Amino acid sequence: MSHLTARGAYRDLVERLNRFPQGAPPSDVLYAILKLLFSEREAGLVALLPIKPFTAATAARAWKRPEAEAIEVLDALAGRAILLDIERPDGVREYVLPPPMAGFFEFSMMRLRDDLDQALLARLFHQYLNVEDDFVKALFGRGETRLGRAFVNEEALPAELSVHVLDHERASEVVRQASCIGISLCYCRHKMQHARAACDAPLDICMTFGTVASSLTRHGAARPVEAAECLDLLQQARGLGLVQFGENVRERPSFICNCCGCCCEALTAARRFAFLHPVHTTNYLPEVDAARCTGCGLCVEACPVEAMALVSANDPGAARRKAARVNEDLCLGCGVCVPACRQRGLALRERAARVVTPLNSAHKAVLMAIERGMLQNLVFDNRALASHRAMAAILGVILALPPVKRALASRQLRSRYLERLLARK
Secondary structure (H helix, E strand, C coil): CHHHHCCCHHHHHHHHHCCCCCCCCCCHHHHHHHHHHCCHHHHHHHCCCCCCCEEHHHHHHHHCCCHHHHHHHHHHHHHCCCCEEEECCCCCEEEECCCHHHHHHHHCCCCCCCCCCHHHHHHHHHHHHHHCCHHHHHHHCCCCCCCEEECCCHHHCCHHHHCCCCHHHCHHHHHHHCCCEEEEECHHHHHHHHCCCCCCCCCEEEEEEHHHHHHHHHCCCCEECCHHHHHHHHHHHHHCCCEEEEECCCCCCCEEEEECCCCCHHHHHHHHCHHHCCCECCCEEEEECCCCCCCCCHHHHHCCCCCEEEEECCCCCCCCCEEEEECCCCCCCCCCHHHHCCCCCEEEEECCCCCCCCCCHHHHHHHHHHHCCCHHHHHCCCCCCCCHHHHHHHHHHHHCCCHHHHHHHHHHHCCHHHHHHHHCC
């Protein structure tokens, strides 16, 4: 393969991307994608950037360039949604290179652009994500902590369960609590549109929140909206039987997608690699009322991950009768099947064991890094001096982990300082 002999800036950029838990396995297609998104000079510069958020001064030192020149390059990259720029409370602007997904892969297709060949890019993305397996398996199938999770269809919850649903389980509460909201084109359906294979679900419905939305709206990659419009879009998506899929964190999720089973990368992965359980489920499961089920199959059609099936019913009086059955190992617990049943033969119930969601993005990144043997990349960010604030956040997460995960972290870092901290717990 030619990528094995690739040299220079793009090889260095691939190595940099793979220092983060959500990396990108090298292939010819990946190199072709990166050459569309980055100039060779930009690839070489981005390869030197730290993993954690950094300032223009940090980039200037890493690049050995004047700070004014660094700002010009960083702002150009942020303008194309390759970097995110973040305004800190103290007024200092920081930048961060997001992972390819969820990150700059999607951002490149979340608006119409004439500065790059989006049709070609869409074909390359389809090859890399839907035909080749390495990227999707690495993204969705390694470790226990997943990139994203399903949200429950709030309208499908029975009254007795509604009072138990936590705020982080409700997409509507994510919207209400967001400091900034952006709406963009759905990356997945836009990509499939170029392949002439997109469905007719809404395109202008991809949601970002907080600092991610702030950066994307500032540079035109998303349009700013108020919570009321975003809630209306959630309602529209639920009415169309779309699954709400978002960042797998409790506090301040950065995105919610409204996913169809035919175009969405996460739901496609859930069908292709079901044994890997690539999407964190909700805390609920649909239950079939055998007395009401007529075997019409509408719930089977509604399910985006093929977790519903029609099987022979235990009914001696009607040997050929079919009834719906839930495969609990495949089910996301999204609840889109419930309103599809015209006989009211489906109802959500709680799972036997609650699903544990990481607290925030730092918690999720540390867990993923520990599970993938990459924690040292977060702590020892050798391309630039680590910020004390970022280091404190990472160590705080490690100290709050269960004993088994703390032991894994300690073995990976081989740090006497960390060992002493853990010994005090």
